[in-house]
Amino acid sequence: MTHDNPHDHDHAHEHDHSLTHDQVSEFSPDDPEARARALQSLLVEKGLVSTEAVDEAIRAYEQDIGPLNGAKVVVRAWLDDQYRERLLEDGKAAVSEFGFDHGIDDLVFVENTPDVHNVVVCTLCSCYPWSILGLPPTWYKSEAYRARIVREPRTVLAEFGLELPEGIDVRVWDSSSDLRYAVLPQPPTDVEKTDEAELLELVTRDTMVGVDRVVYP
């Protein structure tokens, strides 16, 4: 097997490589693997992208850019009211204060309250707040999630293990426009007294997508 790119040597999913390749018919130029290589090869030749930049984008999304970014934003919003206001006013600007690798999303934070629970979906193209959550999980891209969370949010949330009381209003935000939504979960009641590291651990990817709520220890 050839190495697809120089980062693959220690990848667990290298095993999947041949499997995926087989599934797409071995010698077809329509094979997405061949097309991805062709596009990269041509763009590099034309000086429009460098292989280093492609590898760096992959590395960043595999190693650096993940839900911990989002957790830092959320915890700061919990502890600093002025930041919270800035975040709800202009998510992109407030998140940019952290200096995360950015560039592909215009972010809007929607705030959970005792009466309102927010949940995020992208019905058309599985857009996702990448810069603060990293890569989307498989279920987020499934047609089942994309279609059903809009039509029957409570039922779908229950499948995630989140049973919401009747009194709570569920709002579904579709990221299909030019905006990427993320949820600002509710802080624990003793937020001021809790250690920042502990707070960070409470904020998971699922709480920022809105298929879960922050669990108070």
Add this chain to the structure above:
Amino acid sequence: MTEKPDPRESTRETATDEGYPPLERLLSDDISSDLQTEMYSFDAPWQARSFGLVVASIRQSETFDWDQFQSRLIGAIEEAPDQQDNTRIEQQYYQRWIEAFETLLVDSNILTTEEIDSRANDFVLNERTAEEFVEGKQTSDH
């Protein structure tokens, strides 16, 4: 005599009442939900390449931007057949990425379909290999 699988059983396995494959299996496969340190990753190197190529190219481009890519991604997903199978979601998703990016490059007059077909064929026939993406190697090495 071997037991035939109950057809109702398989229907229940592959579709909900609304006709979508059920979420259940996807959720139980998702190990990263509670762990910030467990980063979600790619299923195959070509999927990583597809994602990285689009992200890096858009960042460097003066010709096209994210919104132009996204509108083509929406088009590619709309045109694709419905998902019948939850096990191929990742593959199909990144396949749509590559299709959308191709459309964007052709629409922007950066590449032609013939050019892409021909280069893809070179990779299929092993006249080119991913070695050309390894630092220090040139395309002429093959």
